[in-house]
Amino acid sequence: MKFKISPVLVVILVWIGIWQAFGAWSWLVRDIIGTPSSVAREVVGVLSSPTTWYHVGVSALELVLGLALALLIGLGLSLGLGTEELVHDVLEPFLVVGNTVPKIVLLPAFLMLFGTGYESKVAFGALHGMLPIAVIVSNGVRQVLASDQVRAAAVLNATRTQVISYVLLPAVLPYLVTALRLAVSLTLLGVVLGEMYVARAGLGYMLMRWYVQLQIPKMLSAVLLIGGLAFVFDVFLRRLEAGVWQKHGFGQEK
Amino acid sequence: METRFKKPRRLVLATQIVSIVALLGLVEVLTRSGVVSPFALAPSSEIIASLVDLIRDGTVLPPLIETLVQVVLTFLAVATAGLITGFCFWRWNLVRRAFEPLMLAFYAIPGVIFYPVLLVVLGIGPTSVMGLGFLLGITPVVLGVRDALGAVDPVLSRTAAILGASPLAKYLKVVFPAALPAVGGTLRLGFSYVVIGIIAGQFLVSTGGLGKLVADYYDRFQVASMYGAAAFVILVAAFINVFLEKLR
Numbered sequence: 409m410k411f412k413i414s415p416v417l418v419v420i421l422v423w424i425g426i427w428q429a430f431g432a433w434s435w436l437v438r439d440i441i442g443t444p445s446s447v448a449r450e451v452v453g454v455l456s457s458p459t460t461w462y463h464v465g466v467s468a469l470e471l472v473l474g475l476a477l478a479l480l481i482g483l484g485l486s487l488g489l490g491t492e493e494l495v496h497d498v499l500e501p502f503l504v505v506g507n508t509v510p511k512i513v514l515l516p517a518f519l520m521l522f523g524t525g526y527e528s529k530v531a532f533g534a535l536h537g538m539l540p541i542a543v544i545v546s547n548g549v550r551q552v553l554a555s556d557q558v559r560a561a562a563v564l565n566a567t568r569t570q571v572i573s574y575v576l577l578p579a580v581l582p583y584l585v586t587a588l589r590l591a592v593s594l595t596l597l598g599v600v601l602g603e604m605y606v607a608r609a610g611l612g613y614m615l616m617r618w619y620v621q622l623q624i625p626k627m628l629s630a631v632l633l634i635g636g637l638a639f640v641f642d643v644f645l646r647r648l649e650a651g652v653w654q655k656h657g658f659g660q661e662k
Numbered sequence: 663m664e665t666r667f668k669k670p671r672r673l674v675l676a677t678q679i680v681s682i683v684a685l686l687g688l689v690e691v692l693t694r695s696g697v698v699s700p701f702a703l704a705p706s707s708e709i710i711a712s713l714v715d716l717i718r719d720g721t722v723l724p725p726l727i728e729t730l731v732q733v734v735l736t737f738l739a740v741a742t743a744g745l746i747t748g749f750c751f752w753r754w755n756l757v758r759r760a761f762e763p764l765m766l767a768f769y770a771i772p773g774v775i776f777y778p779v780l781l782v783v784l785g786i787g788p789t790s791v792m793g794l795g796f797l798l799g800i801t802p803v804v805l806g807v808r809d810a811l812g813a814v815d816p817v818l819s820r821t822a823a824i825l826g827a828s829p830l831a832k833y834l835k836v837v838f839p840a841a842l843p844a845v846g847g848t849l850r851l852g853f854s855y856v857v858i859g860i861i862a863g864q865f866l867v868s869t870g871g872l873g874k875l876v877a878d879y880y881d882r883f884q885v886a887s888m889y890g891a892a893a894f895v896i897l898v899a900a901f902i903n904v905f906l907e908k909l910r
Binding site for chain 1: 673674677678681698701702703756759760761763764767770771772774775776777778779781782783854857858861862865866872873876877879880885888889891892895896899900903904
C-alpha cells in the first residue's frame with residue numbers, strides 16, 4: 409500500500425458509519441438524536457448564525473477576563489510561594505488539595521457574591537485557572553533560585569534587578585507557558601460550567617438551552633463547537649510550549 | 663529539587679490556623695456590618711452552626727451515602743477499564759495510535775460539555791451522573807497506566823521471558839508489580855476526577871446526592887445552609903484525598 413492510513417481516521421470513520429447505520433435502523437436516532445449527516449447540516453446552520461457568534465464572543469470575553477484575573481492572582485501567589493519558604497509551607501497544602509476537590513459546589517457562592525451575569529463566570533473561571541499557575545510557576549521560581557545560574561550571576565556581581573530580568577524571568581518563562589496552557593483549559597472549564605448552570609449568554613448557556621428544548625442535533629453541534637475551540641487552543645499552546653521549552657528550558661527537567 | 667520543611671512545622675501550622683481564623687473573622691465582620699449583603703454571604707458563625715446542624719441532625723447522611731456509592735462503583739469501573747485499556751495501549755502500538763490522539767484531544771476540552779449528551783442517551787438519573795464521572799476519570803487513568811507500564815525497565819520482562827515465564831505470568835508477576843507505585847498515583851488522580859464528575863453531575867441537573875443538596879439550598883436561598891453544605895462537600899473530598907495520599 410502506497411498511502412499510510414491514519415488509524416485515528418479509521419476509528420472516527422467507522423464510528424460515524426455505525427452511527428449513520430443506526431439512523432437507518434432506529435427512529436429514535438433518526439428523528440430525535442440525529443444522524444451524522446443531519447448533525448453536519450446543523451453544524452453548518454449553527455456556524456452561520458450570528459447568534460452563535462454572539463455567544464462565542466461572550467464566552468471568549470469571559471475566558472480572557474478570567475484568564476487575566478487568574479494570571480494576576482496566580483502570579484502574585486507564585487511570587488510569594490516561590491521566594492518565601494513560610495508562605496510556601498503554609499499555602500501549599502491548600503493549593504494541592506484545591507486541585508482535587510469538586511469546586512463546583514462553590515458555584516452558587518459565586519452566583520450570590522457576583523450576580524448571575526458575566527462577573528460570576530469570570531471569577532469562577534479564574535478560581536479554576538489560578539491554581540495551576542500558582543503551583544507550576546512557583547515551582548519554577550524555586551527551581552531556578554536553587555540552581556547554579558543564580559549563583560553564577562551573583563559571582564559575576566549581578567544586581568538584584570539584573571538577576572530578576574536576565575536570569576529568573578527567562579528561566580521561568582517555560583514554566584509560565586506550561587501553566588498558561590493548563591490555565592486556559594481550566595478557566596474555560598470554569599466559565600462553561602458557570603454558563604451551563606445559571607446564565608443568559610455564552611456557549612455553555614447555548615448548549616444547555618438546546619438540551620432543555622431537546623433540540624439534540626443543535627445541542628450536539630454546540631458540543632462540537634466548544635470541543636473544537638478548546639482543542640484548537642490546546643494544539644496552539646502545546647506548539648508554543650514545545651518551542652519555548654526548547655529555546656529557554658536549557659538542561660531543566662519539565 | 664525538593665526543598666524540605668525549613669521552617670518548623672509548628673510555626674507553619676500556627677500560621678495556617680491564624681490565617682483561617684482571620685479569614686472567618688473577616689467574613690463575620692463583613693456580613694454583620696452589612697458591607698456584604700446577607701443574600702450573598704452568611705456570617706462565619708452561622709455557616710459553622712449550619713454545618714454542625716447538617717451533620718448532627720443527619721440531613722447530610724443519605725446524600726453522602728448516595729454520592730459515595732456512586733463514586734465507588736464508578737471508580738471500580740474506571741480502574742478496571744483504565745487498567746485494561748492502558749495495557750492495550752502499551753502492548754499494541756496500533757491500538758495506541760488509533761485511540762490515543764482522541765483521548766489527548768478529549769483531555770484538553772471541558773469534559774462536562776458531554777453531560778447533556780449523556781443525559782439524552784442515558785436519561786436523567788444516577789446512570790448519567792456515573793457516566794460523567796467515568797468520562798472524566800478514564801482519560802488520566804488510561805494515559806497514566808500506559809506511562810507507568812512504559813517506564814518499566816524492558817530488561818525485567820526480557821529476563822522473565824528468558825527464564826521461561828509465560829506471557830501472562832510475565833505481565834502479572836513482573837511488569838505490573840514493577841509499575842504498581844506509578845499506577846497507584848494514577849488511580850488516585852482518577853479517583854479525584856471521578857468525585858469531581860459525580861458531584862458536578864448531581865449539581866448541574868439536581869439528580870441526588872451531595873451535589874443536589876448544595877443546589878437545593880441555593881435554589882431556596884438558604885444562604886448559611888448552602889455555604890455549610892458546600893463546606894461539608896469540600897471538607898469530605900479533601901479528607902478522602904489526603905487519606906488516599908497517606909495510604910499510598
